[in-house]
Amino acid sequence: MKAIVAVDLNWGIGYKGKLLERIPEDMKFFKQTTVGKIVIMGRETFTSLPGGEPLEDRVNIVLCEDKKFSDKKITVCSSLNELFDELKDYPTDEVFVIGGEIVYRELLPYCTEAFVTKIENTYAADKYFTNLDEDDRWSLIDKGEFKSYNDIRYSFIKFLNSNPINLEMKTEPQ
Numbered sequence: 500m501k502a503i504v505a506v507d508l509n510w511g512i513g514y515k516g517k518l519l520e521r522i523p524e525d526m527k528f529f530k531q532t533t534v535g536k537i538v539i540m541g542r543e544t545f546t547s548l549p550g551g552e553p554l555e556d557r558v559n560i561v562l563c564e565d566k567k568f569s570d571k572k573i574t575v576c577s578s579l580n581e582l583f584d585e586l587k588d589y590p591t592d593e594v595f596v597i598g599g600e601i602v603y604r605e606l607l608p609y610c611t612e613a614f615v616t617k618i619e620n621t622y623a624a625d626k627y628f629t630n631l632d633e634d635d636r637w638s639l640i641d642k643g644e645f646k647s648y649n650d651i652r653y654s655f656i657k658f659l660n661s662n663p664i665n666l667e668m669k670t671e672p673q
């Protein structure tokens with residue numbers, strides 16, 4: 500399982516239910532990386548998708564406690580154990596955690612890698628990703644070159660988890 504996220508310099512990821520920034524090349528990278536794969540998201544992130552529609556050409560798994568929440572185009576899981584059970588059908592390498600804050604926090608310990616788009620800016624934010632620069636379990640293994648879009652500098656970087664929880668165990672942490 501892998502995480503994919505766009506963060507600002509404070510590791511902020513969202514504000515008032517929205518992304519902090521929309522950078523076309525980042526959107527393209529997200530699509531290229533996740534198309535044909537399995538994406539896991541929280542209900543808040545799902546409802547914030549453009550048009551309220553699932554992401555095309557991907558298996559969309561949405562975490563939501565409300566058992567009545569359903570949509571024929573998505574798979575809804577109402578607990579982590581239900582999610583882990585569902586994931587038995589898929590290669591773990593093809594599973595991407597795509598947000599938001601709550602779901603990243605819950606599933607990051609299971610992720611082997613994190614694809615991070617680092618935006619060299621600070622924004623008003625109310626949702627955050629774990630600061631991987633300050634987390635001993637994570638190390639920066641790939642630092643991409645700086646790019647820019649409308650005066651916004653950003654880079655695609657990658658972190659590796661030295662001790663992920665084995666997803667094969669498929670149990671919630673005690």
Ligand SMILES: NC(=O)c1ccc[n+]([C@@H]2O[C@H](COP(=O)([O-])OP(=O)(O)OC[C@H]3O[C@@H](n4cnc5c(N)ncnc54)[C@H](OP(=O)(O)O)[C@@H]3O)[C@@H](O)[C@H]2O)c1
Pocket residue numbers: 503504505506511512513514515516517518519540541542543544545547562563564565576577578579597598599600601602603605626
């Ligand atoms: N920068 C990025 O890359 C990025 C990516 C994605 C999202 N975001 C941003 O993140 C923000 C949304 O994050 P968020 O933390 O508010 O919400 P979220 O993580 O998207 O969704 C949280 C909801 O998911 C459900 N859920 C989570 N864990 C569950 C579990 N174990 N079992 C059952 N249901 C579970 C619950 O829904 P119910 O309450 O319905 O049960 C919970 O309220 C937005 O601002 C969005 O734009 C940023």
